[in-house]
Amino acid sequence: MNERFIVFEGGEGSGKSTVAAAVVDRLRADGLDVVHTREPGGTTAGEAVRGLLHLQLAPWAEAFAFLVARAQVVAEVIRPALERGTAVICDRYEASFLAYQGYGRGLDVDSLRTANEIATGGLRPGLTVFLDLDPAVGLARKRGEAESIRIGLETLEFHNRVRQGYLSLMAGAPPGSWVTLDAAESVGKVVEAASSAVRAALGR
Ligand code: TYD
Secondary structure, eight states: OEEEEEEEEEOTTSOHHHHHHHHHHHHHHTTOOEEEEESSOSSHHHHHHHHHTTSOOOHHHHHHHHHHHHHHHIIIIIHHHHHHTOEEEEESOHHHIIIIIIIITOOOHHHHHHHHHHHHTTOOEEEEEEEEOOHHHHHHHHTTSOOSSGGGGSOHHHHHHHHHHHHHHHHHSOTTSEEEEETTSOHHHHHHHHHHHHHHHHTO
16 A cells, blocks of 8 residues: 555546546645546556447456556556655546446456456555545536547446445445545535545645
């Protein structure tokens, strides 16, 4: 576990990326050096993986595609930054994998954990900030937006399972390692709460 490594998680339309970007802006305005990255993506290889994710992949093929992106962003971006002493904020990480591929797709969660451990060398975030939202609301917020990855087009039932997955992960998370925020609140309020949680985790 690395306490300078912070992950933002949430379902479709939870506002996760907007909130993470606003928190990063605030930290930088305070003079803190922060690397902001995202999954799948954040590297040239990760962006290539996004291309694969347009295809109708078998569940384990999809899982391994996400692991290619994760192994690369850990090796190329996240570990080097943490080793320099820089804080890293990443949109999505292992919890997305367990919630979407495990609870959503129905793959065995313990096998996914093992595969993820191999891909990341066991790197875990010090804090996960989870933006919780009823998927019916989240999907309605996203209606009309171009969806870049097929998985975002899954059924409401799929996204309900993903949410239950996140809530199970939250229940099993070590104390202090997971903060859940109500993403139905205004963006301003969520940004405020997320900033306080992240600042506390970074000792700022
Ligand atoms: P993306 O277009 O990057 O948007 P956002 O993160 O804002 O939702 O979509 C990424 C999609 O990939 C999203 O539907 C969640 C899914 N995903 C997985 O299924 N497993 C994973 O391990 C990761 C990182 C993402």
